[in-house]
Amino acid sequence: MAEPAAAAAGAPLIEVRALAKIYRVGVETIHALRGLDLTIGRNEMVAIMGSSGSGKSTLMNMLGCLDRPTSGAYFLNGRDVSRMGARELALVRNEEIGFVFQSFELLPRQTALENVELPLVYATGAWRGRRARALAALERVGLQDRVHHRPNQLSGGQRQRVAIARAILNKPAILLADEPTGNLDSATTAEILSLFRALHQEGQTIVIVTHEDEVAAHCQRVVRLRDGRVLSDLPIAQDVAGRFLAQHAAGGASC
Amino acid sequence: MLNPLFWLQAISLAFSQIWANKSRAFLTALGIIVGVASTTAVIAALTGLKSKVLSEFESVGASKFFVFPDRPDNAPRNMYPWEKILLKPAEVVAIREECTLVKAVTPITEVGLDVESGDKRIEGITVAGIWPDWHQVQNRFVVEGRPFSQIDIDSERQVCLINEDAIRELDLPANPVGEPVLIGGRRFMIAGIVETVQARFFGMNTSSAEIFIPFSVAEKLQERNFFMRIEGMFASPAEAEQGQDEVRFVLRRMRGIQPGEPETFQVAAIDKFIEQFKTLAAGITAIAGGIVAISLLVGGIGIMNIMLVSVSERTREIGLRKAVGATPLAILLQFLLEAVTLCLVGGFVGVAIGRLAAFGLTKIPGAQLEQADVPLWAVALSFIFCAVTGVVFGMFPAVKAARLDPIEALRHE
Ligand SMILES: Nc1ncnc2c1ncn2[C@@H]1O[C@H](COP(=O)(O)OP(=O)(O)OP(=O)(O)O)[C@@H](O)[C@H]1O
């Protein structure tokens, strides 16, 4: 059922096989993921949905190489990431992954520009011209006039834009966003989502975790999880979230 | 692999971290500051004292020698009673008569006596009995009046020499030559004024009244077995070694010491004192080093504590840095650098305070420390010690930070 959608997007960028994650808390074992399969192609924009506790964040952390699976395989760009050590993983996170968090995770004492530059600090390759690159990323998210502001001088939406600028700075293979609009009001949510869509149109592969069908309707494809397994994996038009498509088209036109 | 940008931001972060927690950083570094400051001050004082003393030894001259009574090491007390060991006047006469390499020699014996002039009375002034050669040996001459002559010695004349301080303290006229003073109840005539030599080492002879009388007169004022020392001069420093042997030979013969028996006296030239002083200075420096080591240990524990606090406070930040690609090594170095920076800043403040204290020492009148200064090696060593402390005590917190799991760290709080 999932295969046709992935195949349509071209060669797989992300390939996850029988991914399992087991947490042990005291004597309890929690199966956060129970043998999950997922394939995501280049330049796809995928929404991951599911009830609370279904394993969305756990999956995103795996995809973002922040966490390692208990078992199963994860191929990113054809490389087996699940076998890598801490140092190699750091490199992958630096070069291939942009992560956007629900709570922004900006460094409070640094300016927007410094926050955006952060990935270059840990870059092994080209770090020269960092100012220009960070400025370009800030401009890309529409914050060219907030460059020297600190996070507490920015609105929630602006903070998330800074976080997005930071995530796209190294031109990552995938942009992962775990409930990026969870802390934002609906108007700001719409702004952030249209930014994601624009990035997608420029060729960025994007995976967004969300609880809201309206948000999911901005994506091409919706993966629904339940109990650590894929429940459904459908193109947006066939998913229940598809009912918001027309609304966005109308809303997008009025913007 | 770690790019220059990393180092740049790591260093600036380390400083901004200290700046953001100024009072905390200050309290943490206090142990290091105090330790380094006190040590640099001690070393500065010692350095000042050393150059002072050495230059003074040099001015005294390498051709000078001293003779003291000395009980042989490990010898039983009753085998060498003190009165047998004491130098005798006949021995100094023998040295003068028989030692060809000795250019000038004087016995010196000191006795505390009450001195009176008019209605002015000072109790317990040190009165030294000397020979005319004393001036040449001590390189201090008579500026007014006349020195002692051999006749003064031979006929035990009641004449004396005094210095400026004694004139002041006894309220004598500006030129008191020819005036009478009562020394130990006897009437002495002031024959001359001995020049005042500024700042003798170890506070000796500094600004105090001095009175000199002929040695033969002092002998009479002393008790039966009195202490005397001998000071003398060889014709040149080159003859010092041979000259010492000559003096020892004469004394051994006078005391009937058989070959192989230990000597009951000591003949020493100035270089021996220089050696002794250098050993003493090195010892004090080592103690100062010990103090700094202990204070750095104590300070280091404070540093470790504060770095652990910092790591746990900034767990989320560490998580984020890891999420954007910081390797464990990068995090480790970041925190190590912070600990080292904190220690170095502490060391810097400590050295600055130490320098200030050294400057203060030079201004203390009469402390003889006007040459006190923190030598460059002490500054360099302080910084090296501080850096090592930072690395050693910063290592555990830094490793802890580096080992944090990125997702656990991000989930913190
Ligand atoms: N560090 C952890 N230790 C123990 N159990 C965990 C841990 N992280 C997640 N879990 C458990 O794993 C399961 C999946 O958690 P996950 O955070 O992936 O859910 P989610 O789909 O993101 O939920 P939400 O929509 O509320 O964010 C949950 O039952 C959760 O309790």
Ligand SMILES: [Mg+2]
């Ligand atoms: Mg979640």
